Structure formats: C-alpha cells, structure tokens
Amino acid sequence: MPKRIMSVANWAGVVIFLTAAIVFAVQERWGLAVTMLLGVVFSIGLIWRINRGKAGALTRIISLEPADERDRNILANSLVVMAYFDIFISLLGSLIIVMFFPSNETLEIIAQLIMLLLGLKLLAFLIAVWIYNRLM
C-alpha cells in the first residue's frame, strides 16, 4: 500500500484542535485546553499506528485514513448514510420544535440554527455535485 502520513481531513482536525487549545489556554480555560491537546495526541497516536500498518480496516476508516479503494468505498458509503441521517434528523428536530414549542424563544433559535446549518450542508452538497458532474 502507498505510504501516507496523514489525510487532509486529519491535518485540518489537528490544526483546529491545536488552535482551540491555544485559544482556551489564552482564555485560561485549562480544562478545555488540556482536552483539546489530548485530542491531538490521541489522533496523532492513532494515525502513527495506522501508518505502521498495525490498524485494521475499521480503525483506518473511522479515523478518516483509508488505505485503499475498498476503505475509500466503505468510507464514502458510510458518509452518505450519515448525510441522509443528518438531513432527516435536522428536519425532524426543527419541525418538532416549531410545532410543539412555538413560544419557546431559546428552542426557536436552536431550530433556526439547525436549519441554517442544514442549508449550508445542502449548499456544500450542490457544489460537490456541480464539481463531480464536471469532473466525471
């Protein structure tokens, strides 16, 4: 199998966790800063294990470090299932809040936030379809 160091997704994750750790440290929120650092250490440790060939397919896939085409297919199919579930649960959650808690302002804000995030995800979906439609 080709030698890899770390996937783009995990690079992004490590950068986000490290940035968050620094921000929390500056704010003197030590518990959160240490938690973020532990997340980074855990991720890098897991990826180091994967790169040494000591991890199974399940570990590689859930760590977003697919090693070959079967891993990539499983990862893509699983993400599709997660996306369907996300759309379903976001719509259902928002509708339940709007229908059954019409006078609760906090829940209404949460529902609006969920719908906004869903809108952004659908926008990402449309962009992805447009790009793949041109590439394939």
Added chain:
Amino acid sequence: MQSRVRELRLELGVSQDKLGQAVGVSRQTINSLEAGRYDPSLRLAVSLARYFNTSVEELFDVDA
C-alpha cells in the same frame, strides 16, 4: 462477483498480505475479493490480472 483470485493465489503459494502489497491494497481487500463480497475497480482488476498473468475475464466471472 465470483473470482479465481483465491485459487490462483494458492497455486502460487502467495499470502493475502503479499498479494495485497503487490497490487497496492490491504489484506482485507484481498479477503473480501476472494469471498465475493467486494467488486474491484477496473484498475485493481487489471492489476490482479497482470499479477496472475491472465485476463480480467478469466479472473472474474461477471455473470455469476
């Protein structure tokens, strides 16, 4: 999809791990291919056919 991968691999006395390394996939992928649970990409099918010095049609039975 049925294949002759297991049969040809055993004839050559090669492990799943070695075959996987030779064609650039994991041992689990070879195992799934042999069990008929995974349909390979065209690239992998050609790589395997070349490794066993045969054709894709001889290696994989698409009608099964």
